[in-house]
Amino acid sequence: MSYSISRAALIADQIGRLANQHPHQLAGQIANLRFWISEAVAAIATIDDYPARFKRLRDAQVAWVRAHGTKVSVYCDHCGGACEFGPQAPLPPQRVPVEDLAAAREAVRRAARLYLLRLYRMRLLEEDAVRRASDELGFAVEREGFVKRVPPGEG
Numbered sequence: 001m002s003y004s005i006s007r008a009a010l011i012a013d014q015i016g017r018l019a020n021q022h023p024h025q026l027a028g029q030i031a032n033l034r035f036w037i038s039e040a041v042a043a044i045a046t047i048d049d050y051p052a053r054f055k056r057l058r059d060a061q062v063a064w065v066r067a068h069g070t071k072v073s074v075y076c077d078h079c080g081g082a083c084e085f086g087p088q089a090p091l092p093p094q095r096v097p098v099e100d101l102a103a104a105r106e107a108v109r110r111a112a113r114l115y116l117l118r119l120y121r122m123r124l125l126e127e128d129a130v131r132r133a134s135d136e137l138g139f140a141v142e143r144e145g146f147v148k149r150v151p152p153g154e155g
Helices: 003-019 023-068 098-121 127-137
Strands: none
Touching: 003 023, 003 098, 023 098, 023 127, 098 127
């Protein structure tokens, strides 16, 4: 799994767990809200920067192979060892599918949305703070997201 996706999965999982904590734990976590929003923003930025980083990586690797005449032997399932047709120039690195990157980005945003709305419903965060954080993370919260406010201790 790529670093970008692994990082996003870790952040989404952690923020998702925060959204499901007991009220007293959630109240304690509000003190770290800025940290978790920053982590989510950074994870999304890492995903969004992936195409440019991958292009630099691929171009540098392909140039190295070409400049040095690099050849490698690969394992052959048929031969049960080094392929008889090798060594050959290594294949260029393979890019992470755009669908996988989009899914990782969406997982971070979904977890952050749940966390922010849970904080709102617990009256630990005001609507304008939720909207600012959601704007920073690149998602909108529909009006319906702000309807049920649970009294403290009941969420």
